[in-house]
Amino acid sequence: MAESRAGYAEGVTPSELGLPAVRGATTRDPARPDDARLIDTFGRVATDLRISLTDRCNLRCSYCMPAEGLDWMPRDEQLTDDELMRLIGIAVRDLGIEELRFTGGEPMLRKGLEGLVSASAALEPRPDISLTTNGIGLARRAESLAAAGVNRLNVSMDTLRPERFATITRRDRLSDVLDGLVAAREAGLGPVKINTVLLRGMNDDEACDLLRFAVEGGYELRFIEQMPLDAQHGWERTEMITAGEILEKLQAEFTLTPDAVARGGAPAERWIVDGGPAAVGVIASVTRPFCGACDRTRLTADGQVRSCLFARTETDLRAMVRGGSSDTEIADTWRHAMWGKLAGHGIDDPGFLQPDRPMSAIGG
Secondary structure: OOOOOOOOOOOOOHHHHOOOOEEEOOOOOOOOOOOOOEEOOOOOEEOEEEEEOOOOOOOOOOOOOOOOOOOOOOHHHOOOHHHHHHHHHHHHHHOOOOEEEEEOOOHHHOOOHHHHHHHHHOOOOOOEEEEEEOOOOHHHHHHHHHHHOOOEEEEEOOOOOHHHHHHHHOOOOHHHHHHHHHHHHHOOOOOOEEEEOOEOOOOOOOHHHHHHHHHHHOOEEEEEOOOOOOOOOOOOHHHEOOHHHHHHHHHOOOOEEEOOOOOOOOOOEEEEEOOOOOEEEEEOOOOOOOHHHOOEEEEOOOOEEEOOOOOOEEEEOHHHHHOOOOHHHHHHHHHHHHHOOOOOOOOOOOOOOOOOOOHHHHOO
16 A cells, blocks of 8 residues: 555555454354353453444544544444444343443544433443543533433543643643533542553653642542554554653652552552542553453444454454344354453563554544
8 A cells, every 4th residue: 555544654554544453253162151241261251341432533642643633434334322222231231241431532522422321321230331531522511421321530631731732632722621620520520530641751740740730639640551552553662651650750749558449450550649538540551461350341433342452353243233133142242252352462472463443443
């Protein structure tokens, strides 16, 4: 492919345009126990469903996508609201899913978001519902999201400085995000968590400022190690700010005590700040992987099940929905897709290959 496409580097392959490496039928393993839950061969049980509502985003974060954006998923490839709610219903009713997290791209760009949340909240048993957003537009929608049934949310924000925000996201919208945080807190969407990626030479001097802001504002800050999920495939481990570095920076100004509450399947390691009640988390997917306790399954906006954020295979549920498969058949396919989940993401393996889809097309 000689010519470049919008948002992708010269010489990009079709798989790098967001097409999965392997998509289709899932192998049925006769050794799988007769268990209705989403179990795997390593004893894990998926109870947390991450749902990408769209691959579109209104920011252009430098560590996620090019300035020009990407070739967005055609609308007719995305699940309709009815198709999406059918799959969510199967997950909650038949597969033991207890938590739903709506993600993107930017989930607030999906028309009818509040309706999807409301329908999800009406399911029995009622799942815990959360949202991950960049905060653009949150100030005017926080109350409606809370009323629809969102229990809590995460807001991505990497800096407190407007000029840096404009450089990192390529949009001058920090004030909108800050207003959204206040609105979310006042709407009762707590604990409101702030997700931050530190970038070497860009914002890595703000770790303590960000934590101080979060403590004073009643938010919970979570630092996330930069992961190999950028559309440009330009991630370099040597350039990543590690969990160890983050903690070293914070401990220069704060006393951090490991949280005594069991972490379970939560991605963040938590520390109590200066004796509490405030806490800070670090999601160290690269240097301190937590794959052994992972309890997540993922559904993309076009109806593909992914057993891992870094998976290179997908199982096509959209084709089953549109092809007339029964709920029982879909649930069974989903179970077998998760049964084959690998032990870990393998980032440290010499043969590791970055997923074909970028983060914006997978969901956080």
